[in-house]
Amino acid sequence: MSIDTETAARVAKLARIKVDPAELPSLASEFNAILGFIEQLSELDVSDVEPMTSVTPQRLKRRVDAVTDGNQQAKVLSNAPDAREGFFAVPKVVE
Amino acid sequence: MLDLSYEAPKPKIIAGAKSDWELVIGMEVHAQVATRAKLFSGASTQFGAEPNSNVAFVDAGMPGMLPVINEACVAQAVRTGLGLNADINLFSAFDRKNYFYPDLPQGYQISQLYHPIVGEGEVLVELGDGTARVVRIERIHLEQDAGKSIHDMDPALSFVDLNRTGVALMEIVSRPDIRGPEEAAAYVSKLRQIMLYLGTCDGNMQNGNLRADVNVSVCAPGAYEKFRETGDFSHLGTRCEIKNMNSLRFIQQAIEYEARRQIAIIENGGKVDQETRLYDPDKGETRSMRSKEEAHDYRYFPDPDLLPLEIEQAWVDDIRASLPELPDAKKARFMGAFGLSDYDASVLTADVTASAYFEAVAEAAGDGKLAANWVINELFGRLKKDERDITDSPMSPEQLAGIIALIKSGDISGKIAKDLFEIVYTEGGDPAQIVEARGMKQVTDTGAIETAVDEIIAANPAQVDKAKQNPKLAGWFVGQVMKATGGKANPAAVNQIVMAKLGL
Numbered sequence: 092m093s094i095d096t097e098t099a100a101r102v103a104k105l106a107r108i109k110v111d112p113a114e115l116p117s118l119a120s121e122f123n124a125i126l127g128f129i130e131q132l133s134e135l136d137v138s139d140v141e142p143m144t145s146v147t148p149q150r151l152k153r154r155v156d157a158v159t160d161g162n163q164q165a166k167v168l169s170n171a172p173d174a175r176e177g178f179f180a181v182p183k184v185v186e
Numbered sequence: 187m188l189d190l191s192y193e194a195p196k197p198k199i200i201a202g203a204k205s206d207w208e209l210v211i212g213m214e215v216h217a218q219v220a221t222r223a224k225l226f227s228g229a230s231t232q233f234g235a236e237p238n239s240n241v242a243f244v245d246a247g248m249p250g251m252l253p254v255i256n257e258a259c260v261a262q263a264v265r266t267g268l269g270l271n272a273d274i275n276l277f278s279a280f281d282r283k284n285y286f287y288p289d290l291p292q293g294y295q296i297s298q299l300y301h302p303i304v305g306e307g308e309v310l311v312e313l314g315d316g317t318a319r320v321v322r323i324e325r326i327h328l329e330q331d332a333g334k335s336i337h338d339m340d341p342a343l344s345f346v347d348l349n350r351t352g353v354a355l356m357e358i359v360s361r362p363d364i365r366g367p368e369e370a371a372a373y374v375s376k377l378r379q380i381m382l383y384l385g386t387c388d389g390n391m392q393n394g395n396l397r398a399d400v401n402v403s404v405c406a407p408g409a410y411e412k413f414r415e416t417g418d419f420s421h422l423g424t425r426c427e428i429k430n431m432n433s434l435r436f437i438q439q440a441i442e443y444e445a446r447r448q449i450a451i452i453e454n455g456g457k458v459d460q461e462t463r464l465y466d467p468d469k470g471e472t473r474s475m476r477s478k479e480e481a482h483d484y485r486y487f488p489d490p491d492l493l494p495l496e497i498e499q500a501w502v503d504d505i506r507a508s509l510p511e512l513p514d515a516k517k518a519r520f521m522g523a524f525g526l527s528d529y530d531a532s533v534l535t536a537d538v539t540a541s542a543y544f545e546a547v548a549e550a551a552g553d554g555k556l557a558a559n560w561v562i563n564e565l566f567g568r569l570k571k572d573e574r575d576i577t578d579s580p581m582s583p584e585q586l587a588g589i590i591a592l593i594k595s596g597d598i599s600g601k602i603a604k605d606l607f608e609i610v611y612t613e614g615g616d617p618a619q620i621v622e623a624r625g626m627k628q629v630t631d632t633g634a635i636e637t638a639v640d641e642i643i644a645a646n647p648a649q650v651d652k653a654k655q656n657p658k659l660a661g662w663f664v665g666q667v668m669k670a671t672g673g674k675a676n677p678a679a680v681n682q683i684v685m686a687k688l689g690l
Contacts, residue, residue, distance in 0.1 A: 107358045151493040156221045156258030159228030160242035167241045177237040178345035185337045
């Protein structure tokens with residue numbers, strides 16, 4: 092698989108990262124280097140190896156169903172560039 | 187496995203300008219999991235709180251915060267799966283679905299794309315005309331809900347409330363087995379009913395706690411059967427997905443409109459584009475959500491913050507053992523044990539509280555059919571008039587059973603029973619004592635009835651002559667006797683005596 096500048100631009104857009112069009116060729120080439128490395132890994136047959144999800148034998152931690160958090164409107168909103176009447180206020184996004 | 191057997195309904199056919207078309211519908215129903223706290227945080231799920239007050243830092247997507255799963259959400263998903271006769275996956279895992287929107291502060295929704303917690307199941311969807319569709323469930327997965335954006339509070343701004351962000355949803359995905367707008371609505375109703383029985387979702391559509399995405403396509407008659415034989419989707423038309431509907435009426439209207447829109451495109455030589463659409467209930471039409479198209483590249487990947495979710499078979503078995511009797515089983519039992527009609531059994535099992543009420547009446551009165559009549563026709567009607575719910579019925583099942591017992595024993599007539607019902611409903615009290623205290627007992631003493639009949643006959647010689655000419659007029663005498671006895675005379679006895687006295 093090879094990434095062209097168009098795909099690089101699309102990935103940047105999906106990630107909401109502004110990229111100067113002049114930088115796209117070098118970005119695409121970096122992507123290709125990474126993918127080339129992944130392709131190298133793909134040469135190994137791991138069909139009968141179970142994916143390792145944790146380095147130590149652990150079970151997913153669970154919480155009990157109890158309300159232990161919240162009621163901190165001011166804190167939640169404290170980093171927002173704009174907040175009004177308890178809401179985050181953002182530039183209009185409407186379908 | 188399902189005890190009730192029905193014929194499958196005929197698919198809805200829409201006549202186009204050139205030929206007939208059939209509908210094929212698959213649904214994704216999002217049901218809010220009934221728990222106190224959210225899926226991955228300890229914030230409350232309570233509806234209607236101050237904006238942004240039910241928000242933990244995990245929900246707000248603050249850096250460094252880690253999700254910890256609420257075990258009750260997992261149990262509720264398993265319970266729902268068992269209620270839909272579905273396979274439970276002891277191994278499931280969470281994935282990130284990436285997209286940007288202001289009400290999704292993490293920048294991704296945690297969902298289960300590759301390994302859902304619940305696998306294949308099925309639901310019997312009755313349509314009320316004696317037919318029913320078996321709709322296959324493909325999967326149920328757990329995921330986070332997003333927040334709420336309000337667009338009408340300021341001309342230039344959208345307001346965002348994260349109270350709903352991170353609340354657990356079950357996404358119930360059906361196979362494309364639904365064949366018309368009515369079936370789609372009936373399917374959602376049935377899921378809602380089952381989840382209310384299970385206590386896994388409160389079913390409140392108005393609050394958005396139950397909502398549906400509907401996939402609609404059209405095909406030529408016969409094509410769907412080929413798809414079912416081969417599993418090959420190329421026999422079906424291109425589908426469009428109508429997003430986020432929380433009304434059964436809108437679901438039906440949207441499907442109808444969308445099918446006709448697609449038929450018009452195809453018959454005019456065009457091609458239906460696979461896309462996401464929104465239903466506008468004011469205009470009664472669907473429109474494209476073009477902005478979502480790009481966002482469809484969700485770049486799913488396993489969530490590195492969460493280990494796979496592994497559950498034990500014994501735990502699943504415990505949940506299974508705690509399941510209540512579900513609607514289909516209850517309906518079949520009501521029909522079998524109490525001799526109820528399909529319709530009455532459906533009405534009485536629609537709501538779990540109503541079904542428990544009926545059952546208590548039927549058992550105490552020892553007559554299921556009479557109990558069904560009185561609960562459905564009198565009690566439900568009376569409650570509806572007062573805009574009351576069965577949960578705050580002023581009449582207990584024991585009281586209603588008491589009235590029915592008095593009818594059965596012949597102590598009161600059907601007419602008096604209705605008066606008695608009203609007294610017990612409004613004033614309370616023990617039906618038998620009221621009947622005794624107020625002299626409402628039916629007169630079965632033939633001597634007393636005969637006296638009353640003699641008096642009426644003696645007072646109305648002209649009517650007697652008419653009745654002898656035309657025996658149908660004897661009913662007038664029965665009516666007069668009932669009136670004279672305050673409705674307490676046994677109508678059958680009165681009728682018999684009137685006929686005898688008139689020599690008819």
